[in-house]
Amino acid sequence: MFNVLIIEDEPAIAETLIYAFHEMGMQATHKSLGGDALIELNHHAYDFVLLDVGLPDMSGFDVCKKIRETSQIPLLFLTARNHEIDRIIGLEIGADDYVTKPFSPREVVTRVKTILRRTENRADLAKPEKNSTHFVVDALANRIQYHDRFLELTRYEFLLLKTLIHQPQRVFSRDQLMDIVWVNAENTLERTVDAHIKTLRAKLREVNAESDVIVTHRGMGYSLLN
Known part of the structure; x- marks a missing residue:
């Protein structure tokens, strides 16, 4: 079972995503602060990160940069902003995809599953x-x-x-x-x-x-x- 970490400061959005992941047979954990999420990632294994750009304690971009210092875990940005420069920055610092709010939870789950399949295929190719x-x-x-x-x-x-x-x-x-x-x-x-x-x-x-x-x-x- 895949385990997803949702880093999102809006509880209603997080709860909707958690339900959608559970419906698709995936485990989801929610953290509302970037700092707490980084601690969580250091102590527990996850297969995917959903990361909101606008967090209360720090920028989602900064959280992504911290994650990429030690991990290549697949990551998808969630944002209320629809500016091209934000999408470019997110992808350049290591995100695998970018979804603008409001979004369909099922679409997000589908994108996550697609990225996970692609990541697994890359891992298989990399195996000696x-x-x-x-x-x-x-x-x-x-x-x-x-x-x-x-x-x-x-x-x-x-x-x-x-x-x-x-x-x-x-x-x-x-x-x-x-x-x-x-x-x-x-x-x-x-x-x-x-x-x-x-x-x-x-x-x-x-x-x-x-x-x-x-x-x-x-x-x-x-x-x-x-």
């Missing part, structure tokens, strides 16, 4: 890919782990090894690897593939002396054991 041959590919950081150790790879070594990892047991010809890894690289010869395979094997054996996961298929190309 695990492979049964003791490799872990972190595509966002362009790193590969082998037996829990990060390999020190050049750009082309990384791209070459990642290609083999993504389709284990598939035999890639040298031409195919050239087209995938060395795209737009001019004056590159087929033997470049062989040279990079050799250095990759050496680096894998530095981690595991018995490593022999890259297989040579004579006259055909290379594959990775699964």
Whole structure:
């Protein structure tokens, strides 16, 4: 169940939103002051923040900036102002969306659910890919782990090894690897593939002396054991 923190100084609006979230199977907690909300976020885990721009004790923009110092939790601004500059500021300091009062509580809940789905998809993409041959590919950081150790790879070594990892047991010809890894690289010869395979094997054996996961298929190309 998703847990939403509502930071809103108008009790009637907060109660309406809480009811709408409960109707959609989501938990909601209400705080009317920015300072209290920041304390709440430091002590409890939430999946989403609904934040009113005009709070009694501090600006919602300042609350957002404080949150973004330590967290990337999804956040949607609520405001009575319909000025473009306010929307721009809100988005620039880290908000995911912006809703102007008066609004439909169901629309707000729908926007929250949409942002949460998008955030979950981004998180899934960011998860390192695990492979049964003791490799872990972190595509966002362009790193590969082998037996829990990060390999020190050049750009082309990384791209070459990642290609083999993504389709284990598939035999890639040298031409195919050239087209995938060395795209737009001019004056590159087929033997470049062989040279990079050799250095990759050496680096894998530095981690595991018995490593022999890259297989040579004579006259055909290379594959990775699964």
